[in-house]
Amino acid sequence: MRSKLKVIWIDAVTCYGCSHSFLNYKEISSLFDKIDFKYHPVLPSENFEIKESDLLIIEGALKNNYSRLGFSLNELISKLFFKAKKVLALGTCTVYGGMFGNGIMFNKEEKGKYYKCREKIINLPGCPPHPDWIAYVLNMLSENKKIALDEFNRPQDIFSYTSHAGCTRNEYFEWKIDSQTFGTKEGCLFYYQGCQGPFTHSSCNKLLWNEVSSKPRVGTPCFGCTEPSFPKHNLFNTETFMGIPSNIPLGVNKRSYLTLSGIAKSLNNERLNKKLIDYNCRDKNEN
Amino acid sequence: MSKEEKKELIMKTALNLFAKRGFYNTTIADIAKEMGMSVGNMYNYFPSKESLAKELLTYSSKRFGNEIKKINEMDIHSREKIKKIVKLYFETAINEPELIDYFMRVYLSNKEIFANGCEGMLCVSAFVTEIMLFFEEGVKRKELKNQDFFAAFGLFMGYIGGLAFLNKEGILTKSLSEYIEPVSENIYNALKA
Numbered sequence: 001m002r003s004k005l006k007v008i009w010i011d012a013v014t015c016y017g018c019s020h021s022f023l024n025y026k027e028i029s030s031l032f033d034k035i036d037f038k039y040h041p042v043l044p045s046e047n048f049e050i051k052e053s054d055l056l057i058i059e060g061a062l063k064n065n066y067s068r069l070g071f072s073l074n075e076l077i078s079k080l081f082f083k084a085k086k087v088l089a090l091g092t093c094t095v096y097g098g099m100f101g102n103g104i105m106f107n108k109e110e111k112g113k114y115y116k117c118r119e120k121i122i123n124l125p126g127c128p129p130h131p132d133w134i135a136y137v138l139n140m141l142s143e144n145k146k147i148a149l150d151e152f153n154r155p156q157d158i159f160s161y162t163s164h165a166g167c168t169r170n171e172y173f174e175w176k177i178d179s180q181t182f183g184t185k186e187g188c189l190f191y192y193q194g195c196q197g198p199f200t201h202s203s204c205n206k207l208l209w210n211e212v213s214s215k216p217r218v219g220t221p222c223f224g225c226t227e228p229s230f231p232k233h234n235l236f237n238t239e240t241f242m243g244i245p246s247n248i249p250l251g252v253n254k255r256s257y258l259t260l261s262g263i264a265k266s267l268n269n270e271r272l273n274k275k276l277i278d279y280n281c282r283d284k285n286e287n
Numbered sequence: 288m289s290k291e292e293k294k295e296l297i298m299k300t301a302l303n304l305f306a307k308r309g310f311y312n313t314t315i316a317d318i319a320k321e322m323g324m325s326v327g328n329m330y331n332y333f334p335s336k337e338s339l340a341k342e343l344l345t346y347s348s349k350r351f352g353n354e355i356k357k358i359n360e361m362d363i364h365s366r367e368k369i370k371k372i373v374k375l376y377f378e379t380a381i382n383e384p385e386l387i388d389y390f391m392r393v394y395l396s397n398k399e400i401f402a403n404g405c406e407g408m409l410c411v412s413a414f415v416t417e418i419m420l421f422f423e424e425g426v427k428r429k430e431l432k433n434q435d436f437f438a439a440f441g442l443f444m445g446y447i448g449g450l451a452f453l454n455k456e457g458i459l460t461k462s463l464s465e466y467i468e469p470v471s472e473n474i475y476n477a478l479k480a
């Protein structure tokens with residue numbers, strides 16, 4: 001039997017949301033067969049001491065003049081970082097600084113303190129990251145499998161998607177039919193309500209939260225919480241310049257996007273322009 | 288002459304006739320006659336008069352769009368871009384009046400011809416998209432005021448279209464090109480940040 005993955009989990013400047021998310025992992029007990037928490041701030045673990053680990057998980061941002069476990073936070077992280085085989089920056093604060101301070105490898109989009117040591121870092125942004133994402137990294141590492149990473153050291157299996165993929169409002173996005181008021185069941189949230197799904201890397205709408213839903217599915221825009229720019233202001237509003245959204249879906253240029261949306265809008269999808277229950281397919285000669 | 292070139296020539300001929308006589312008073316036979324072609328052969332190029340009218344619209348919108356794209360790609364102030372767009376429009380009105388006439392007398396006045404296949408932005412999107420990009424860039428550079436797209440679009444296009452119309456009617460007291468400067472300034476003053 002393979003030996004368990006020795007994990008040290010440190011709470012830096014955090015709201016503990018990432019720990020909470022981890023505790024929501026549905027198969028958490030199966031993970032305990034594979035990993036051994038040498039230290040965790042919440043879960044039962046050994047007394048803390050600086051020692052080697054297979055994986056150092058950092059939850060939270062770096063900050064000066066902040067003490068943790070009898071050390072300054074910066075000193076603590078530095079000592080553990082170099083004794084760890086791999087480091088998982090868990091959550092947007094740890095990856096990019098997020099709400100609280102500086103990230104491990106990045107400060108927003110700039111290079112951060114440990115950028116030079118990036119070959120041992122795995123970044124898992126999200127506020128919080130989905131429990132399945134955390135489990136994915138732990139499972140892969142405990143089985144000694146290689147995790148393919150993108151240019152921001154995020155696992156490609158998770159972050160090649162956008163949170164727009166799988167949203168139940170996709171049809172409305174295609175035909176450029178947007179909900180104008182908060183709380184509607186139908187209509188896309190992109191144009192009026194600030195949804196950042198089409199340019200946010202994440203698999204939220206593919207995996208779903210609590211296996212049930214996601215923000216856009218229930219009518220809250222995607223806040224882009226996995227991105228370096230998080231948190232932005234005015235999360236319920238789409239920034240537009242003369243009516244043109246300032247951010248557009250990944251992979252296309254603005255000219256193509258505007259052309260396509262103009263055409264989609266002009267074609268005026270009658271079914272989606274009214275409430276779904278009001279549409280009668282006999283109204284229209286379909287096909 | 289390639290098939291494409293021939294098509295373009297037919298479109299130019301049709302454009303002239305449509306602009307001069309109107310859509311309904313022009314027949315495929317008239318266009319064929321003007322081209323020195325048989326009516327039957329005309330149908331090898333365009334299946335109907337309507338499809339010709341629609342393609343003409345897409346074609347002119349692309350031509351305008353391409354010219355505005357060049358202006359959009361210049362690293363100059365929005366005030367200068369406005370002047371270049373107005374100049375482009377007025378010069379077209381002077382040199383190819385049939386193009387503007389077609390737009391006003393055929394497209395805007397006979398929407399029923401375009402209802403199926405050219406609704407909304409479908410056939411004019413090349414042009415409208417470039418205008419959108421022009422406005423967006425101006426706002427981003429803080430040169431133009433951030434406002435509703437159509438409020439700005441109407442002001443710009445309605446104004447220069449109106450002037451071209453007055454020119455065509457022979458009402459203007461000066462030549463259209465003398466209006467480039469003051470009209471551009473007025474548009475800029477109305478749209479500036």
Ligand code: SF4
Pocket residue numbers: 163164165167168169170171173187188189190195196197198216217221222
């Ligand atoms: S609500 Fe957001 S995620 Fe859903 S389809 Fe619209 S833009 Fe995409």
